[in-house]
Amino acid sequence: MIASASAGFDQYRDNITHGVVETIEYNSTTVGNVRKAMVYLPPCFSSEMTYPVLYLLHGIGGDEKEWHTHGSPAIILDNLYADDLIQPMIVVCPNGRAMSNDRAEGDLFESEKIRAFERFESDLMQDLIPHIESCYPVAQTRDRRAIAGLSMGGGQSLNIGLRNLDHFTWIGAFSAAPNTKSPEFLVPDPAETSSLLSLLWLSCGDQDNLIQISADVHEYLKQQGIPHIWYEESGGHDWPVWKNDLYLFSQRLFK
Ligand code: FER
Numbered sequence: 076m077i078a079s080a081s082a083g084f085d086q087y088r089d090n091i092t093h094g095v096v097e098t099i100e101y102n103s104t105t106v107g108n109v110r111k112a113m114v115y116l117p118p119c120f121s122s123e124m125t126y127p128v129l130y131l132l133h134g135i136g137g138d139e140k141e142w143h144t145h146g147s148p149a150i151i152l153d154n155l156y157a158d159d160l161i162q163p164m165i166v167v168c169p170n171g172r173a174m175s176n177d178r179a180e181g182d183l184f185e186s187e188k189i190r191a192f193e194r195f196e197s198d199l200m201q202d203l204i205p206h207i208e209s210c211y212p213v214a215q216t217r218d219r220r221a222i223a224g225l226s227m228g229g230g231q232s233l234n235i236g237l238r239n240l241d242h243f244t245w246i247g248a249f250s251a252a253p254n255t256k257s258p259e260f261l262v263p264d265p266a267e268t269s270s271l272l273s274l275l276w277l278s279c280g281d282q283d284n285l286i287q288i289s290a291d292v293h294e295y296l297k298q299q300g301i302p303h304i305w306y307e308e309s310g311g312h313d314w315p316v317w318k319n320d321l322y323l324f325s326q327r328l329f330k
Contacts, residue, residue: 077306080322084154085147091157092118096149098139101206105198106173112139112203114211115149115166118156125214127329128207129166129245130199131321132224132231135183135192135252139170145314151322162329164221167207171228173198192227192254196235200242218273221328223247225317226285230254233292237261237268237275244273245328249320250280250312251288258295265299274327275303278320280310 095116103110117126131148133141142148148166155161170177174191182188208215220243222236223229229248234256236246248255255261262268275296279289286307293305306323310316 077304077323079308080319084322085151085318086154087150088154088157091153093153094118094149094156095120096143099206099210101203103173103198103202105194105202106175106177108175110170110177110198110202112170113143113168114207115152115168117163117165118153119163122212124163125212126163126165127219127221128211128213129164129221129223129325129328130204131166131168132171132222132228133168134224134226134228136179138172138177138179139168141179142168146318146321148321151318152325155322155325160326164325164329165207165211165213167203169195169199169203171195171224171231189254192231193234195231196238199235200239204242217242218244219329221245221247223249223276223321223324225249225320226252226312227254230256230288233261240268240271244271246272246274247276247278247320247324248289248292249278249317249324250283250285251277251292252285253288255288255292258292261292262296262299262301265301269301272302275301276306276324276327277303278306278308278316278324280312280316281307282309282311283316285312
């Protein structure tokens with residue numbers, strides 16, 4: 076039984092040390108332009124340290140700003156850090172729609188835009204991660220990178236994370252969307268995946284129409300004996316669920 080976030084977890088506290096959020100730009104060879112991402116540096120950030128990185132992905136209606144506009148990740152993580160409940164970490168929120176116009180506008184379900192969420196794997200692996208690792212004092216080993224996201228970003232986290240276990244060992248999918256590949260495709264070799272993973276987290280609101288996608292992945296993982304967390308919580312396809320997920324998932328990272 077996993078207890079949901081305690082009251083006030085997402086309320087700004089004056090009397091603690093705060094992290095810093097900045098917008099960065101990087102050159103994407105994948106898309107052929109300059110792309111934006113948002114970077115959270117933890118409280119007491121020092122370039123003398125070496126930090127692990129969580130890549131935190133948005134949904135179909137969002138962009139690199141979505142988590143910070145709706146999910147208060149900086150407040151949630153600052154509070155957890157003040158209470159000594161998380162490891163200090165850098166959190167990168169990219170734009171997961173890897174195409175030249177990556178704004179969330181027009182018909183979001185258009186096939187070109189859905190394909191752009193697939194193309195993001197190359198943008199992340201070839202362009203963004205190398206950029207982050209050249210600009211920030213971050214660890215460059217597989218056990219010091221995490222990937223998680225909500226909905227389309229949850230599907231991307233499973234699709235990209237499980238295919239690149241030489242780069243990520245902490246993977247989280249919050250309310251994963253229909254872009255999620257089939258569990259058999261995601262985990263063709265259960266023994267190998269089990270031996271490489273540090274954490275595989277699946278969660279979804281019990282009122283979410285997409286819950287069957289996560290439940291099917293969970294069922295397969297269970298059948299195959301692959302260690303993972305399956306957390307069904309009360310709520311729909313919405314921010315209270317994803318904020319609660321970030322609060323719980325981040326506490327398990329890099330420990
Ligand atoms: C779909 C329903 C929902 C779908 C994607 C979503 C690709 C994504 C929702 C979200 O990101 O919030 O059929 O197909």
